[in-house]
Amino acid sequence: MNAEEFEAQVFELIEREAFDPNGIHELLAALPECREDFERIKGALALAEQLPLLEPPAHLDGVLLALAAAQASTTT
């Protein structure tokens, strides 16, 4: 893999690191110019993980599930 290919696949390589850390470390050792980019994107993804998640309103979920059940009962 060359630097251009590494750049194009950086997201896939970050995911791969979780189950193949040695493989990724070897790749980064062979392509030191890509390390900074790899670490920068990894850091930004860690930051993005902190995006707060809000719950949908329970009353809406109730309405939707009731609608779905009513629709299903017309099918059977």
Add this chain to the structure above:
Amino acid sequence: MDSELPKAALAVHDVSDESLLLAYRDGDAGAFKELFERYRGPLFNFLLRRVRDRSRAEELYQDIWTKVIERCGEFRGESKFSSWLYTIARNRCIDHGRRMKFRAHDSLDAPRSDSGQALVERVANPGPSTEDLATGATLKERIARAVEELPEDQREVFLLRQLQGLGFQEIAEIVGAPVNTVKSRMRYALERLQHELGSLREDVQ
């Protein structure tokens, strides 16, 4: 695609989304409930950050699920359920955006109720104190605000990837752009977030 669920062999969470939808189409309300559980949170958060207004997001959330219920007969199982769902969601968001633009043109003289500051959960003081910066809540608020300030094309790619964990190829199909463009948008979004929140980065790592 076979809509029969091999109940003895598979736990319901092992069943594909597409099989669940087809089972629901055939009258299995429990299949819909499982599918709904998988997507309700990510879809709601996608809408929330996409339209940046909680009441509109709730309206769209209800509307999109109603469409899924009513139109499930149109789903043939040739595409992924997630692609189908988010294509509906994206189109509804685009319609909503057009309506908002029209209303904005229509009411230029009206007083603005939106400060343009915070979006989903507005805070009184946008400038965090040093003490606030030390708390996770403020970090999360700042991340949410930074996400909502991303350009629309970057934001939707970012949200589809982060909230629903969709692959780039699937996102490309949903947004109608080449996969390399989608990857670039994701990269720009992350770079922008990092720039906006650079001082907080080390707190997270």
